[in-house]
Amino acid sequence: MTEELREHVAEELLRSRARSTALTDAVDEHDLVRQHSKLMSPLVWDLAHIGNQEELWLVRDVGGREPVRSDIDEYYDAFKYGRSVRPELPLLNPKEARQYVGDVRGKVFDVLEKVPLQGRRLVENGFAFGMIVQHEQQHDETMLATHQLRTGEPVLHAPAPPRGKLVPATEAFIPGGPFEMGTSDEPWALDNERPAHTVHVDAFFIDTTPVTNAEFAEFVLAGGYDDRRLWTEAGWEHRTTAKLVAPRFWQREGNSFTRTAFGVTEPIVPDEPVVHVCFHEAQAYATWVGKRLPTEPEWEKAARFDPETGRTRRYPWGDGEPTELHANLGQRHLRPAPVGAYPAGVSASGVHQLIGDVWEWTSSDFHGYPGFEAFPYREYSEVFFGPDYKVLRGGSFGTDKSAIRATFRNWDYPIRRQIFAGFRCARDA
Known part of the structure; x- marks a missing residue:
């Protein structure tokens, strides 16, 4: 089992690094060192930061090796x-950053080959390695968001997602009662997923599906952004200050809309989930349709609870790992898939595309x-606890x-729109 675990860890490390490499090799050195938005770091910072975290945890801590x-x-x-000042720091240049992450990775594979994966909580079941894999993939998604913010010719390409299919019901009923969260x-x-x-x-x-572009466009055309009654006090203040009139990257032309994604501008796809909306926009839309946003426990119960058995699943579809039949993940497509595109990923209660x-x-x-x-450090989760951040799921x-995972918790400020965020609505029974 230990050797199988080592092989699995090695495969995940290689897979995450291949993605980091693709995201940074896609642009020239000018784009790598440039700050495309004050909200984001230069791509070269993310790359070297990935290596630095790997060095701190796997080379120095787990491996007990000398610093690189x-x-x-x-x-x-x-x-x-903070992100806004990072371009002013004496950062590694692209060549140095690539050399650095390569040197660190070489030592990590040596550590992986020799260190016992038991006897210490940090290494039990390869946790520290898994934490670093997830850290790199999280920064890959951050770098993807930076790509969305850059201007110029498209440099990322991917096939279109599968077509949508008819979803028979617009809502699913989730029974009251306890479940294991x-x-x-x-x-x-x-640590924040436990216990x-x-x-x-x-x-x-x-809702059985996320709110779509077409549905959100109706809200925009109906004057939803101008109706003070739909917004909370904090939401209206932000909508006014930030001059919000539509989801980020949308352009309005009369009663129709286009969206720019990764350098390509095209009409919005009606049945794709709306993306790049902040919490306040989502909340105003939910109020407009007479609903509300789900609480975090409601979201997780809809995703994991099986009403027939009373059991809590790992994923909406069961306990098996996600495949390309279950969910739109991993940058396989550069956009959300139309609603109903993943019938194999439906939850026990009939809710689609929760992952x-x-x-x-x-x-x-x-x-x-x-x-x-x-565990293993306060700065991963605990320092963010409190009313300033809203939870995102899926x-x-x-x-x-x-x-x-269906237990995974993301969080951000309610004003954030550069992230790949949408929503679905809920209502009391």
Whole structure:
């Protein structure tokens, strides 16, 4: 089993690095060192940061080896310098960054070959390696968002997602009662997903699909952005200050809309989930249709609970790992798939596309579960707990399968729109 685990870890490390390489090789050196938005780091910072985290945890901590480049630690500490000032730091240039991450990876494979994967919580079941795989894939999704913000000719290409299929019902009923939320036994689950605990959720209805472009366009055309009654006080203040009139990257031409994605401008696809909306926009739309956003426990119960058996699943479709038949993940496509495109991924309650396509805003603030324990460091989750951040669930088309589970929790400021976020609505039963 240990050798199988080592092989699995090695495959995941190689797979994540191939994606990082593709995202950084797609542009020239000018684009790598340039800041495409104050919200994002230069791509070359993300690349070297990936290597630095790998060095800190796998080379120095797990492996007990000498540092590769301790002189650069402070420049790649995400908490020491915010994104807006990172271009001013003495960063590694593209050639140096590539050399650095390659040197670190060579030592990591040596550590992986020799270190016991047991006897210490950090290495049990390969956790530290899994944490670093997920970290790299999370930054790959961040780099993909940076690509979306860059201007110029398209440099990323992918086939179109599968076509949508008719979804027979617009809502699914989720019965009231307890279910097991979170996990205590998923080997690579991160600290904020733990521990498993019982949560009671009242009966509710949830949309069987995410809100689509066509549905959201109706909200825009009906004057939803100008109707103060639909917005909370904080939402209206942000909508006014930021001058929001439509989802980010949309352009209006009369009563029709186009969207620019990765350098390509085209009419919005009506049955694709809307993407690049902030929490406040999602909340205003939900109010407009007489519904609300689901709470985080409601979202997870809709995704994992099987009403027939009372069992909580790993994924909406069961316990098996995601495949290309289940969900739109891993940057296979550069856009959300039309609703109904993944019937094999439907939940036991008949809810579609809960994994992949778009991160889904919930109404819940980001907090630790009862019995939460920070591991292996407070800065992964605990320092973000509180009312400033809203929880998003389910992953997007840019999320890798190694970095998403039905228990996985993402969080961001409610004003963020550069992330690949959409939503679905719910209502009381």
